Amino acid sequence: MGQYEKFEFDVLVVGAGGAGLRAAIEAAASGVSVGLICKSLLGKAHTVMAEGGMAAAIGNVDDRDNWQVHFADTMRGGQYLNNHRMAQLHAQEAPDRVRELEEWGAIFDRTRDGRILQRNFGGHKFPRLAHVGDRTGLELIRTLQDHGIHQGIEVHMEHTVSSLIKDGDRVVGALAYDRERGRFKLFSAKAVILATGGTGRAFKITSNSWEYTGDGHSLAYNAGADLIDMECIQFHPTGMVWPLSVRGILVTEGVRGEGGILRNSEGRRFMFDDIPDLYKHQTADNVEEGWRYTQGDKEARRPPELLTRDHVARCIMREVRDGRGSPHGGVYLDIAWIKERMANAEEHIRRKLPSMYHQFKQLANVDITAEAMEVGPTTHYTMGGIKVDAESQMSAVPGLFACGECAAGLHGANRLGGNSLSDLVVFGKRAGEYAARFAAENGHGGIDDSLVEELSRQALAPLERESGEQPYAIQAELQEHMQDLVGIVRREDEMLRALEIITGLKERADNASVPGNREYNPGWHTAVDLQSLLTVSQAIALSAIERKESRGGHFRDDYPDKDPGHFAKVNVRVRKGADGNMEVDQLPIPPIPGDLQQIIDTESR
Amino acid sequence: MNEARFQIWRGTGDKGHFDEHVARIDEGMVVLDAVHQIQAEQAPDLACRWNCKAGKCGSCSAEINGVPKLMCMTRLDQLDLTKPVTVEPMKAFPHIRDLVVDVSWNYRAKMKVRKFKPRPPDAADGTWRMDQKDVDRVQEFRKCIECFLCQDVCHVLREHDKHEEFVGPRLMVYTAALEMHPLDVEDRRGDLKHEHGIGFCNITKCCTNVCPEGITITDNAIIPLKERVVDKFYDPLGKLLSIFSSADVSTGSKP
CATH class of the missing domain: 3.90.700.10 (Succinate dehydrogenase/fumarate reductase flavoprotein, catalytic domain)
Known part of the structure; x- marks a missing residue:
């Protein structure tokens, strides 16, 4: 106990799917030192599961396509809860990000005249998805991986971040443990980028792997960042x-x-x-x-x-x-x-x-x-997540950035297929760029040793307890209840019951115990991840109760219609209150500038 | 209720033994489901890697009844359940714990392969044109999910432990994808011969047989690479030309 190795980077990226890798590549390109932490082996992140393609208005198959149409499609698909600026940047920058992947070795399927082929997808007006058969995600992550390993990025594979470390208001590092030996490592960083993916493991029927326990959402929440749109979960229509x-x-x-x-x-x-x-x-x-x-x-x-x-x-x-x-x-x-x-x-x-x-x-x-x-x-995708600035991807907490699925804003109430892979590279790049800039302007923060010791003690607690429940059973119960009570069709009374259940499960999780030692012990890892899963489950249920209408991925049996009045104009926000309890409220959606509104209006005709 | 017996390798480093467990069997179950069930109910600290559970990430490689396979794609109804099913870690890599091995060597070896180097864009719009048929050839190799089962079964690595001299079938596939990439202009033939030990492969096709993606590793990747190496180093006409030419003709362009 009390022992940990120390590492120092200008920028620390947590998560090595498409967004994390792209962020790390961009930060490294600007000359700062970059550490990259991934929960699994490099190249195994959930990005490999993306099948259909990557949306970008390059207009190779239908030359009527352009960023304006893509922007309007994204906003309509998101039922206008989207951050309009993110939707605009995404539509404008996705084509360059696709071409850049080709420069780095990606091989997309071709049109007859040898250009990148694009396919049709739900909610996209024109054939827009650059693709490689039905394994586009693998192509994207492998391209970024094979390019990234030559950029001087230091990769820490099979590590889980258990806490972010703050100095005053600012995030200045992260505490992680390695899966293999269970050793703690303290990463001091001038800027931290979260790219940890989604929360799909909160539900029983899911396309997500064991990793998708909302770690980034939970880390950011605990560090004081805002989470928005957490009620907006995408249930993909076609799972086996x-x-x-x-x-x-x-x-x-x-x-x-x-x-x-x-x-x-x-x-x-x-x-x-x-x-x-x-x-x-x-x-x-x-x-x-x-x-x-x-x-x-x-x-x-x-x-x-x-x-x-x-x-x-x-x-x-x-x-x-x-x-x-x-x-x-x-x-x-x-x-x-x-x-x-x-x-x-x-x-x-x-x-x-x-x-x-x-x-x-x-x-x-x-x-x-x-x-x-x-x-x-x-259960497929979490539209909601960490609220970030559209340009820089910085959260409300200085030095803390987020991109990819764990960030919110681009997709609003419902994500269009194909907009995820492009999201990863568009905003991964931006997060990397702005985090590197932030790191250039700020020094390393001070980190209190006793705090680090306390945080590692907390993480180890399930191993230390002599007796207690297995975390697997608690996790399975949570997934069952979230599926039944906060799933595709929701009702107020059921969600209130879910909140009560979550409170009970939290108590049980706080007393969970796992046998064995720290070395590659999945029981222990499940116990640690369960804490994040409970936090995001509570955020999802609270937000879903707050939004008294049906919109996009959020459907309520007791409010089956869209509310064109009040709820069309707000995002639901969750944050940690001064007393440590979870608070929920509503934030007005900023008005859409005239030129963008005009694009939306033209495209709706 | 149907049941099946599993013998699962437990232990750390060189020390280990089989533990026998009984799992309940449902229709369509795969080995990974049984391992998860045992983990959740009987052996909470049983170490195994997995992610996608759909044969797309290549994390759950193991040796099932002695055969290298992905646990998530091995259905129980294809195994003989009258006997216990053995589940062991891959043998060609250092053992960490239970079903988990240290595959970091593969990542280090990959760093030794020269990275993609495209020719300058030559289409009017500043990009490239590529034919689908040229792309198809490379896409076969790019299907690789890096499960490292081919590395596990390769006798050069597994029996002869030539990890320092031979990069193994996975990285031959990786190199083939780069060498046959329609845009790539790098030349890796010298590395293949000298650093990456292509000569060690004697084409027994064990790698091809275990590839869960069905990549024809030996015939489509390794043999064409061997031919390219031969063309560069042993083609007498090419050698003669290279002596008389200031530009090395035999290496300047790729077939």
Whole structure:
């Protein structure tokens, strides 16, 4: 006890998915020293799971596309809770970030004339997603990894940050332990960037891995930063539902982009039955037009399967609830049907969706070129997160930056598919750049040894306790209750019950005990992560109670409609009160400048 | 309720033993599900790596009944459950604990491969043009999820411990992706011969057989690289030309 190694960097990046890697590369390029901490091995972060592509208005497939349309699509998809400046920067800068990846060795699929190919995706007016089959995330993270390892960045793999360290108001470092030996390491840094991803492990059915326990959200919250839009969780409409062991694993939206259709047990394409007014003018009202759209007909409007994820997920829930679901509680997603329209359909499917083909064949004994898949909603993405400045990505706490999924603002109430990979590199770069600048203007802070000792003692407590409950059981209970009570369909009374349950689980987590020692002990890691998971679960439930309407990923049975008045104009904020308790309130959304409003209005016509 | 027996390697460093556990079996379960169940209910400190549980991140590599596989993609209904299923860590790397091994050597070895070096953009818009068919060839290699199962099974590393002299199949695939990249202008053939030990590979194809991504490692990556090395160092015509030419013709352009 009381022993720890010390490291010093100008900029410390926590998280090595697409956002963290891009931030580290940018900071290192500006000449500052950079440390990069990742919870898993380098290159294994959740970015590898991104399948469909990376949205950028490069206009290679449809030259009518430009940043203005991408901006308007993002705002409409986010139901206008978005930070308009972030949506603008994202749409403007994504094309350069895509080209830069190509410069660094990424190889996207090509158009006939040899340029980067783009595919259709939900909520995007034009084919916009640069992609590599259905493994675009792997291409992105590997490109950044292989480029990044030559930039002088010091990587600490398989480390978990347990606390941020402050000097006065400013964040000046982080305390972490290494998984292998359980040794504590103190990282002193002039600026810290959080790029820790999402909170999907708070729910039972999820496409997220064990890492996605909201560590960055929780670290920032405890350091005094604001969290906003935490009620906005994206339930991706198409996760695998059977066999049970693979429930929740993602089925890319690319399946629908390539012409895949949703059917209920009666064989009906139910998505035609409910097209929201906001999207009526952009959506095909017949099968023929929808098919033409997926095959690149610029005159056709997109099929309703490519409506935004929040809407598609709710339509699937409705079919299942009303008894028109598949045998295992989902609906059918059919890509095999395209053989009615296409000569070489089987080969085409295998080439366009290779990892989906592989995944279903191997895990579910389903040949997607011949039969339909069973799919249902799965927890996928956290739109909410750390509130940051649009330009610099700095939080309310000086020296603390956030980018990627753990930051909030770009996606509003619902993220469009494909906007995540571009988010990572656009705002990863910005965070790296501004953190390096902050580091150049500020020195190292003072770090109190006794505080560090106290924090490491707290982290070790589950190992020290002689008796107590296993953290796995507490985590499983939390996931079960969050799924049932704060999931896709929410009600006030149920969420209040969830809050009570979370309070009880917190007490139990504070007394959890794990056997064994510090060396690569997943029981201990689960106990540490559980604290973050409980914090974000409370933030999600509190925020969801606060927003008394339905919007985007947040759907309330007791307030099923959108409130065009009050709630259209506020973000819900959570922060740590002076008494240490979690507080929730509302922040007015800043007005959209005239020129941007005009773009939105033009595009809505 | 169906059950199956598992013998899981427990221990630290060179010391270890099999622990037998019984797990409940549901339809469609994979080995990783059983390991998680045992971890949650019987052995909370059982160490294993995993992330995506969908065969995309390459974290949960292990040896199942002696065969290198991803735990998340190995279905129990494909195994003989009348006998205990053995689950062991990969053997070609230093053991840390239980199912976890030290794979950091792979990351260090990768640093030795010269990085991507594109030719200057040559399209009017300041980017490049590439044909899908040229891209397809490289995309096969870029599917690699770095699970290191090919490294684990390679006898040059596993039996002969040549980690300092041979970078192994994974990094041959990595090098092939760079060498055959339509834009790359770097020449790694000297490194392949001298530093990376391509000559150690005697094409037994063990790596290809275990690749969970189905990459044809030996035929499509290593053999073409061997041919390129031969062209550079042993082609008499090329050698002659290089003597008479100030620019080294045989290395100046790539096939």
